Amino acid sequence: MKLESLKPHFPWITLVVLVLIVGLINPSFFDPSSLILLVADIVPLFIMAMGMTFVIYIGGIDLSVQQLANVVTVVATVYLANFGVGVALIAIVIGAAFGAVSGYVTTRLFVPSFVSTLAMGFVALSMAKWLSGQRALAMDATMRNDSFGWMFGSTAGIPNELMIAGVLLTIAWFLQARTTFGRALKAVGAGELAAVASGLNVDRVKIIAFAISGVFAAIAGLMFSVKLSGGDANLANGFLLLAIVAVLVGGTPLTGGVGGVVNTAIGTLIVMVIRAAMVYLEVDATQQQMVFGIVLIAAIALTIDRSKLRGVVK
Amino acid sequence: MTATPSVLPDTHNRLNRETLVKWAPLLVLGVLLLLFPFFEWLEDFRAAKDHTYLVDSRFLSIRNFARIAISASPALMVAIGVTFIILMGSIDLSMEGTVSVCAVLFAFLFLGMGGTMGSWAILAIPGALIVGAAMGFINGLVHVKLKIPSFMASLAMGFVGTGLALLLTGGDRIRVEDEAFRSLLTVRWFNFPIMCYVALFGLLVAWFIQSRTTLGRNFYAVGGGEELAKASGLNVNRVRIMGFTLAGVFFAMGALLAVGRIGIAETATGNGFMFVSITAVVVGGTALWGGIGGVWNTLIGVLIVNVINNGMVVIGLPGWVQDGTLGLLVIAAVVLSTDRRAVSFVK
Numbered sequence: 001m002k003l004e005s006l007k008p009h010f011p012w013i014t015l016v017v018l019v020l021i022v023g024l025i026n027p028s029f030f031d032p033s034s035l036i037l038l039v040a041d042i043v044p045l046f047i048m049a050m051g052m053t054f055v056i057y058i059g060g061i062d063l064s065v066q067q068l069a070n071v072v073t074v075v076a077t078v079y080l081a082n083f084g085v086g087v088a089l090i091a092i093v094i095g096a097a098f099g100a101v102s103g104y105v106t107t108r109l110f111v112p113s114f115v116s117t118l119a120m121g122f123v124a125l126s127m128a129k130w131l132s133g134q135r136a137l138a139m140d141a142t143m144r145n146d147s148f149g150w151m152f153g154s155t156a157g158i159p160n161e162l163m164i165a166g167v168l169l170t171i172a173w174f175l176q177a178r179t180t181f182g183r184a185l186k187a188v189g190a191g192e193l194a195a196v197a198s199g200l201n202v203d204r205v206k207i208i209a210f211a212i213s214g215v216f217a218a219i220a221g222l223m224f225s226v227k228l229s230g231g232d233a234n235l236a237n238g239f240l241l242l243a244i245v246a247v248l249v250g251g252t253p254l255t256g257g258v259g260g261v262v263n264t265a266i267g268t269l270i271v272m273v274i275r276a277a278m279v280y281l282e283v284d285a286t287q288q289q290m291v292f293g294i295v296l297i298a299a300i301a302l303t304i305d306r307s308k309l310r311g312v313v314k
Numbered sequence: 315m316t317a318t319p320s321v322l323p324d325t326h327n328r329l330n331r332e333t334l335v336k337w338a339p340l341l342v343l344g345v346l347l348l349l350f351p352f353f354e355w356l357e358d359f360r361a362a363k364d365h366t367y368l369v370d371s372r373f374l375s376i377r378n379f380a381r382i383a384i385s386a387s388p389a390l391m392v393a394i395g396v397t398f399i400i401l402m403g404s405i406d407l408s409m410e411g412t413v414s415v416c417a418v419l420f421a422f423l424f425l426g427m428g429g430t431m432g433s434w435a436i437l438a439i440p441g442a443l444i445v446g447a448a449m450g451f452i453n454g455l456v457h458v459k460l461k462i463p464s465f466m467a468s469l470a471m472g473f474v475g476t477g478l479a480l481l482l483t484g485g486d487r488i489r490v491e492d493e494a495f496r497s498l499l500t501v502r503w504f505n506f507p508i509m510c511y512v513a514l515f516g517l518l519v520a521w522f523i524q525s526r527t528t529l530g531r532n533f534y535a536v537g538g539g540e541e542l543a544k545a546s547g548l549n550v551n552r553v554r555i556m557g558f559t560l561a562g563v564f565f566a567m568g569a570l571l572a573v574g575r576i577g578i579a580e581t582a583t584g585n586g587f588m589f590v591s592i593t594a595v596v597v598g599g600t601a602l603w604g605g606i607g608g609v610w611n612t613l614i615g616v617l618i619v620n621v622i623n624n625g626m627v628v629i630g631l632p633g634w635v636q637d638g639t640l641g642l643l644v645i646a647a648v649v650l651s652t653d654r655r656a657v658s659f660v661k
Contacts, residue, residue: 061465061466105645109645109648109649109652110648110649110652111645111648111649111652112465112602112648114405114407114465115592115596115602115644115645115648116645118588118589118592118641118644119640119641119642119644119645120641121641122589122637122638122640122641123637123638123641123642125634125637125638126634126635126636126637126638126639126641127638129633129634129637130632130634130635134633134634241473244469254462254463254466284481286477286480286481286484286485287477287480287481288477289473289474289476289477289480290473290474290477290478290480290481291477292473292477293470293471293472293473293474293475293477294470294474296470296473297456297460297462297467297470297471297474300460300462300466300467300470301460301462304461304462306461
């Protein structure tokens, strides 16, 4: 058995091993009700990471997700009174628009995605600061419950958040595995030049991938603002690192072409288990970022497909 | 006869484009320096106040220039550091973490060894530079030895750095109140505080490295064509690691000036440096593809960014406009500096 052939199985093996270790340290980890709460808690991160998966899958990166989520928390809070559930639609449109512009700037204007998305993130930050007047805003509790209360109830013992995550995962999986767009995405991720040569409209595929990332980041932001009942230009800060980690430890490498949204689901669970382990081991919360930074480096190093880098690593 | 005209305008255009790209940053800076006083004049004109264009400008005053220079000094050091990396065609996004760690460790060392410049505490300054070099070195190792693209390796290292700074401080702010150290800001020569001269000195050192040392020439060689550099016997990996180490030293310089400016070292000291420095380098005309540009471009870029930030405040625009403006500016700068015929595809 070669190591390479085991590679696709690394993520879930890692997950199982981690779960067992954490379970051994603290058996109460397996308590179903608290486990479900733990998983439900990570849903906004999962949604954001799922969108990011599409961009990493085509070999790009989206550094604007956290700012997009921020601007959506503000938009949702400010316009909840006017539009009710309609702010969900506004959020999705904003996400798609920002993502599509990032995609356009990357593909048609030849700006590397880490710069274009970083820049668009700052445009989003501007918008968030302007709309919020640089203050932390709070949602009206009754209006929040009327419009979005359904997000956080539970049906037959299963939190609605998990249902939402399941629905979005199904949609994303369908897009990726059962549509022409999904095949095109695979072609671009596996080898962009070959995809261009075979007549695929690569630019369009990439722009759509960035738009999807934007939409998912926006939905994550919406859930986040409903959950915390407010909006702020910095509310979702700290999510970017975790979202990238979730995608990469799930087994979608930076070089793209393999992996996908199901992998990201596993990756997000790994992030969750690591976080839980840190709580049980009484690792200080201030060390989280360092731990995840190191996990990120390890994950990239293990998953990256070096044959695709063609000798030059910039 | 018909073929000739189709070739000639092309060469002509190409020359034009290159000249334009080369001088565009300076032109932009010049326009900005005239634009903000114009808005001031316009405002006073509307209010029917007496105002002679340029002469009565609050923006074009020595006091305000000193203000711009103070805010530009730490950013210049950080931007110079990343300039070397971008010249090689790579990118370093670790500056926020590195600056925070250097600032915090500097403060700990400085206070731990006496807390005044007259004592052993002065060793905290080279200490911080060594910490910066070490972090850059690790960054380079991760990038080169693990073969991880630099933007991701350095981004991850930046997260580690910010985490480390948070771990060291536990979220506290450390005050560095020594008068001699704070003279970086408080003592002025010819209207400009000492930190501006320190930054100028750093710029000259960087210029020396860029133009008068083998390492500097190697940066251009790697950026101009890595395969070619390798084929002609250059140890590209070594150049890369040294580049990241050098960048780390300049990030540490930036950290020292940042602490000198506000007198506080904390996890947040590094915040904002990533975007400002990348914007400055790119806006200054150093191409993201490597091989073109240099530290003088970066000086112009840093000045453009800081003039915009300062000018917007002077003419009374709200603070949130700045982020978005810089975001659009950086896209415009990359677009302008990219020769599209030379690029096949972009990730």
